[in-house]
């Protein structure tokens with residue numbers, strides 16, 4: 001999307017992050033290297049916590065971004081939970097700034113699922129699907145509980161040319177997706193290939209998860 | 217001698233197979249051979265139809281995933297051992313069979329077969345004077 005905007009408008013597009021609860025846009029921004037958003041640490045102290053245990057996570061880990069404002073006088077906030085998921089990078093940037101950089105947010109902590117004790121964000125699945133040539137980002141996660149054990153099924157549409165005649169290749173593709181998801185999330189998953197255009201499309205926030213455990 | 221076969225990926229949902237034939241029937245496309253290979257998760261419908269390119273477009277419009285592959289078709293005598301003799305020709309020529317489907321009636325058995333080298337298979341069959349079925353014969357109804 002960004003590359004597309006840059007190409008068509010012949011500009012360099014810069015990502016800016018902010019929350020209206022803090023100051024709106026301007027909490028962090030990209031520099032010309034476009035490699036993470038520098039947080040204005042002279043005004044805001046960022047921390048990354050585990051959204052489940054609320055413990056601060058070690059440097060570089062993925063978790064929920066939390067802010068404390070240093071200079072706000074009217075409405076200061078302390079350890080404000082943004083619900084945005086990201087990680088922090090403390091290395092000095094190529095631009096010379098030493099301000100900590102946050103990655104583009106990969107999801108919301110509200111979306112977090114706990115499966116067999118492991119935290120799973122649908123965005124983790126999505127990024128695997130986006131990386132693979134064979135898969136589309138149209139997917140649905142179905143969580144269930146069988147014999148007291150959580151099960152995770154991924155229904156996914158694949159690119160048209162991969163729906164092909166040979167069953168062995170379709171099965172191999174299923175296994176490949178399964179394997180990629182497992183190595184990215186540490187969770188075993190059953191992949192089900194579904195027909196094209198059968199996963200519900202929605203204008204706004206797509207429904208990505210069906211959690212049948214809640215009904216028990 | 218090489219015949220276009222359509223393969224349609226189908227989830228195991230009731231009514232899906234019927235829908236395919238419904239769409240084709242409504243467009244006056246005839247199905248002259250078909251088989252369904254199924255797994256626990258999905259099935260693949262393979263079929264030889266009267267107008268493969270048109271059928272492909274029509275099914276695509278209806279959001280089915282359709283693939284075109286090449287098969288060969290032949291007839292053998294409807295007698296014990298005749299298929300064995302035929303397949304011997306392929307295995308002698310180091311041609312691997314992916315799958316086949318067919319049936320017998322009256323004097324003859326009709327087979328559609330996908331292998332890893334359709335052109336070579338056709339040549340081998342011609343060399344052994346086998347009765348190959350042409351695309352135009354199969355597409356006709």
Ligand SMILES: [Zn+2]
Nearest residue numbers: 031093095097
């Ligand atoms: Zn920088």
